[in-house]
Amino acid sequence: MRDRIVNLVRAGYAGISLITCEEQRAEAELKAVAEALDYRLFAWSTTTGLIDTADGQIVRQANDPLDAIDAVSELPENSLVLLRDFHMFMDDGNPVLVRAIKDELARCRTQGKVMVMLGCRQVLPPELERELCVIHLTLPDKTQLGQVLDGICESAKIDKPEGDERDRILDAATGMTCTEAENGYALSVIECKRVDPAVVAREKALTVKKKGLLEIVEVKETLDDIGGLDCLKNWLVQRREAFGERARQYRLPSPKGVLLLGVPGTGKSLTAKAAANVLQRPLIRLDMGALMGSLVGESEANLRAAIHVAEAIAPCIVWIDELDKGLAGSKSSGGTDGGTSARVFGSLISWMQERTAQVFLIATANDVTQLPPELLRKGRWDEIFWTDLPNQVERDAIWKIKVAQCGRDPKQYDVTALASASDSYTGAEIEGVVADSLYRAFAEDREPTTDDMQQALRDTVPLSKLSDQVDTLRKWAKGRARPATSPEPESKHRRIVA
Ligand SMILES: Nc1ncnc2c1ncn2[C@@H]1O[C@H](COP(=O)(O)OP(=O)(O)OP(=O)(O)O)[C@@H](O)[C@H]1O
Ligand SMILES: [Mg+2]
Incomplete structure (x- = not known):
């Protein structure tokens, strides 16, 4: 960052908009830049006026931004001028101030003077957008x-x-x-x-x-908590050491990310959490709903800020849960929100494409019809997985996990029969059935039995039977996404039509 500013000054740039909320660090950076170039550094704020940072002396008691710009014109050549909070004076596009800045920038360019406007937000009237070079101060290393x-x-x-x-x-x-x-x-x-x-x-x-958009999620879930999804689990295990030193020396390409599509309640969010455990990196959830819901104009800045933090924490995992819900409006965005969602989505896509930091993305979604096709293009992700309704073997594993999670020994239950009876139920539904049977037994002050679970199963209508949404999703996924589960072995029993 320091080198970049040095180069800009050398190249004769007269205006820089420096975005950061770390004023002191920004000032220290500029001090170093001034030293490297043998420039003088002046600093202005509305409370202090214009000060020579070398001796702390007031150069001009200018409390008004217009006065400050005027004071800049009297500074010697080869000066850097730090202008604090200038974005707030330009919020309403103050035409007199904008004109004064433009005039002064033209003079500065010929005299080796540089105005650095320091603010925590990017606020630039269109008239100045092409005049100033915008730099975001990176987080400290x-x-x-x-x-x-x-x-x-x-x-x-x-x-x-x-x-x-x-x-x-x-x-x-x-x-x-x-x-x-x-x-x-x-x-x-x-x-x-x-x-x-x-x-x-x-x-x-x-x-x-x-800051509202990101949350560091504490993860307890491991791969052992997931029943089935063997292909997906193997894929993750293969990347276990992908961020380590050994992988770097081997020149293993950094994994980019994975998109998990599938039927609701089939363990996508659960897998995202377990993945953080496998990869041994922090899991940061990006709230797409909040991102898209922020005020128009702020969404893009918010996304940039979120990316900034994630890249500083890298190597890390960024988890975008329910991507479909966040992006629901992006297709028709022009008509509904002045194109904000579409622009934010565009920034997200370009970051996904260009990022160099070791940020592994895990996104989950179920309504694929809401996802823009650009997002599903091969190459955006290392892999797109499809999580289907669990098969018999998977349901068996899920029952065992859920029964064990409520502190009971799965061996005390006829898990095979329960797995057969729960055909077309999702993991989430099986979890609900186990909870339901616990309630039944608790009300009668006894331990739950296989029968309680069978009864609770009969009382629960699975989502896949309620709507044809699951069928539509499955048809879509065929050939487009890699199944998270390996195919069931063909039955070796003789088929008899009785
Ligand atoms: N294969 C599975 N193994 C173990 N538990 C599962 C499995 N599938 C779902 N569950 C359980 O069901 C609940 C819901 O799962 P999860 O939130 O991961 O589903 P999802 O696929 O993200 O659903 P949605 O699309 O609605 O967000 C969790 O509590 C999870 O533990
Ligand atoms: Mg989920």
Whole structure:
């Protein structure tokens, strides 16, 4: 980032819009840029006026942004000028200010002066869009987060963590700004007299969630919690070490992502969570509904911010659950929301295509008719899997898992009969049936039996019998997506028509 600004200044750019909420770090970066180029650095805000950062002296008591621009015209050549909060003055497209900036930019270009407008949001009137180069300050890297950590340890007079412990703390802090990391470290010192990676990770989860779109999901689920879906599970296991050093040396291509399509309740979300356990990376859920529901104009900025955090935490897994619901409006977007959903979808697609950070995407969806065809194109994903209604073998496994999960021994139940009786039920429905039978038995103060489960099964009408949606989805998936389950072996029994 620093190099990029240095190059822009050298190339004679007169205006830069620097987007970040980390003012101090941005200022430190600009100081380094000024030093590298032997430029002087001035800083302006409406409260302080224009200040020479070398000696802290006020150059002009200009509290009005127009005065500030005027003051820039009197600065010497080879100056960098940091203008704080300028986006707020341009929010309403103030025509006098916009004109003044344009005039000054033209002068700056010939005098080696650069105006850097610093703000936490990208607000540029169209008149200035082509005049300014927009740069998003990347989140701090581990070296910077380490410096903050050392600072906190010095203030708290505790030993600086080293080796693995230090790595774990810095891993936990990636994705936070310097201020957020400093707060996390300090809170940990107060709570447990040392910087504990778990406390830092917990604070990161909270800061990420506060921004509204992302949530770091704590995962307990493993592949053993999934009944069936053997092909999908094998595929994930093959990628177990894909983000490790060994994979890099082997030149294994970084896995991009997987799209899980299928019948509702067949374990797609469950698999996404278990995948985080297999790949041993943090799972970050991106809320597409909230993203699309944000105010027009903010959606794109929000997506950019979310991508920014995810890339800083990389290698990580970004999970987009129920992608179909989030994208439902993107096709007809022009008529309904001025094209916002379509634009956000476009940004998402281009990020998926171009991202270089090790972010593994797992998206789940069931209503494939809502998904734009561009999303299903081969090459977007490493694989598109289809999760169907479970077959006999899978239902057998699901029954055993669900019975064991409620603290009962599956051997006490006729699981084979239950699996046969639950043909065309999903995993979610089997889970519901087990819960229902527990209620029945609990009300009579006894243990649930196979009969209770059979009865609960008979009382539950599976979704696949209620609507032909499942049939439509299945027809669509044939040939388009890879089955998550290997085909059932052909029956070896003689077929007798009685
Ligand atoms: N194959 C399975 N093995 C074990 N549990 C399952 C399986 N399929 C579904 N379940 C259980 O059913 C519930 C719903 O599953 P999940 O949320 O993963 O379904 P989904 O495919 O994401 O459904 P939707 O399309 O409605 O989001 C979960 O509690 C999960 O544990
Ligand atoms: Mg789901």
